[in-house]
Amino acid sequence: MDTMSNGADFGFEHRPAHATARVLLHALAALLAACLVALGAATSAHAASGDGLIKVFVVPEPTQTGGQPATLQSIAASTLGDPSRSVEVFDLNRGLAQKDGGALNGPDDQLHPGWILRLPQDAAGPEVQLARDTGAQNAVSSPPDSGQRTSPPNTAWTTMFTIPLTAVVAVLAAIVLALITAGIVARRRVRGAYAASLRAVRKLGEPMRRKRRLTQRRAAGRRFATDAESVRRAYATLDDFTPTRQQPERPVHALRVDDTGVTVWLTASDAADAPWTNIDSTRWRRPAAAGGWLTRGETTSMTPQSSVSTACLVRAGTDSDGEPVFVDLSWLDGVLSVSGDQAVARDVVHNLLAEIARTRPNTPVSVLRGADGAPAFTVPTGLRELPRVQAPAVSVPATGHGTVRAGASRRPVQGLVVVTGAPGEREAAELAALCGPGGAGWTGLVCGEASGAHWRWYTDADGHVDIPVLDVQLTVPA
Incomplete structure (x- = not known):
């Protein structure tokens, strides 16, 4: 990726x-x-x-x-x-x-x-x-x-x-x-006074705006809990990209589902066949009217076995049009670091766990406390919380910088390690042993900065999450 x-x-x-x-x-x-x-x-x-x-x-x-x-x-x-x-x-x-x-x-x-x-x-x-x-x-x-x-x-x-x-x-x-x-002569003073007045007005209206944003985010969370239709359509879309004798599998790193069609994010070197049309270097679009695409009311299994057995699609949030955007956690290849506003970062991780609980119940989860004293984390119902998992071997994690560490390898999501804050030396070593290259094959979700993370997402206090590798900003359910 x-x-x-x-x-x-x-x-x-x-x-x-x-x-x-x-x-x-x-x-x-x-x-x-x-x-x-x-x-x-x-x-x-x-x-x-x-x-x-x-x-x-x-x-x-x-x-x-x-x-x-x-x-x-x-x-x-x-x-x-x-x-x-x-x-x-x-x-x-x-x-x-x-x-x-x-x-x-x-x-x-x-x-x-x-x-x-x-x-x-x-x-x-x-x-x-x-x-x-x-x-x-x-x-x-x-x-x-x-x-x-x-x-x-x-x-x-x-x-x-x-x-x-x-x-x-x-x-x-x-x-x-x-x-x-x-x-x-006085333009600086005028500009300063104008800016100060704007700040004062925004400060007065901030509680109402924050309350309104929180209401919208909670509505998105309720929608995700009851909307099985978009999940079925998302998994059905993966069938277009499964490997064949003519070509290998083309990784779908993310997708967006709406009533008029579906958009997928592919690797820049991959392409999709008609009726898919290219939007930019990584995005492809297929209209709902195109034959063979799952329409509303048709049924298929919500589990990934109906398309690609290792796919783990979760809705990371909604875009500016209010439509859900899925990411495939099987392409994380290790650790996802969600930094920025701590409360919103925890909402991001909690939402990802809730999505997995709906499509992959009984997935094992182990929760580690970060070194910064972050509060405890409640695991959603439907997942199997385990005590601290004994890593097969404790090693120093590989350091990495930027949005991605290296080319991703696909791995099934067989277990999750959640770190509630910035990991200390011990937590970082356990992440490397459980989730790193050559480790136990688990997937790490960190509410804070994590060295060696393959994907890095950034949150703000308004309830948004930026996913640079996809070049999108989403609203996080609460």
């Missing part, structure tokens, strides 16, 4: 879930755009109202324009983009009294420096200013029968203030840029 371990990196990738600084920049940019839109809307609304802000042009001194006096045409060209719109400027200002007592009565009248002229609402440019008319309006018009054109109201500019539009935008932009700068 060592060829399977070369096919993948068995780690799990975790990526950051948020980028606070980027979100802050986007939010502030949106705020700037909203402020500019609001400013434009407010300016238009004020310009449209009679007593609100209006757009005006203050006639400059000739010295400010290079000696050229301002005209209605030059004003229309610079603020409206069209000299011919000077007529509109004239109509807006005809007869309006200025501060010096003068007024614009004709389109060719000379404009005096300091005059304030109204502009159409669409006027724009650096010379356009905002002003508020606070004077009284007096209608000055000729009699209707005089033949003269009626003049518009004459406005007295008693007081007026002007606000350059560019200055308003500049101040607003400066405020928003200051906020952005402050956000960038």
Whole structure:
């Protein structure tokens, strides 16, 4: 089975879930755009109202324009983009009294420096200013029968203030840029505060999540205790891989059974014939509709004698879809080390023993206490617990590192040695004598780190077990 371990990196990738600084920049940019839109809307609304802000042009001194006096045409060209719109400027200002007592009565009248002229609402440019008319309006018009054109109201500019539009935008932009700068400088604090708040929320909800996970795991344990159908289908699947005259047996190290078909894990160098289809380097899939596969309701023996006599299939847990995943303990070739969270590791071993009790009752089991003082272990009903087994010979166990020690050899599960914690020197020597290469042929299940273990599984406090040699994570029944 060592060829399977070369096919993948068995780690799990975790990526950051948020980028606070980027979100802050986007939010502030949106705020700037909203402020500019609001400013434009407010300016238009004020310009449209009679007593609100209006757009005006203050006639400059000739010295400010290079000696050229301002005209209605030059004003229309610079603020409206069209000299011919000077007529509109004239109509807006005809007869309006200025501060010096003068007024614009004709389109060719000379404009005096300091005059304030109204502009159409669409006027724009650096010379356009905002002003508020606070004077009284007096209608000055000729009699209707005089033949003269009626003049518009004459406005007295008693007081007026002007606000350059560019200055308003500049101040607003400066405020928003200051906020952005402050956000960038403080992004670490913001990220830290956000992370702290998330941790606090998770901490408050952890008891409920833990209770919910435990309920789900207990439901999986009850399902395993009553679901004989998946066990029958799993053993029936092995018939496709039994040895024939044409080819030797192809080891099935694990399999997954569901209503739509079955998936098997083979050695990377093996292949399955049609109707099996390849999923990746080690997994093959056969749909339930394919002929010859055991369907629901058909019966076959739950014991391995119906397929491969040495197979010992046990459900290690359920995958992300809630479907059971079987492993074949006959390919452990010695010792399984289950480390990580101690309570969940014990659940893993207890579940494996319960699975064996259902399919192989009266299998002998010997329980050893680990050197770390782990609590006693209760053997499930149906198995035959023995006192401490006398090993044929006590020897120093072979050391090994990594997920697998070497290529696995198949051996029947004739007896189980359970170590309730990390084994000490004596327990390690007994494991080597009973379960190691050339030993008594027993299978070891260790709740902790065990030197020389062929398979190594890893658990976490959430009730999961990682099986790197299969590249899967399962939920452990409780």
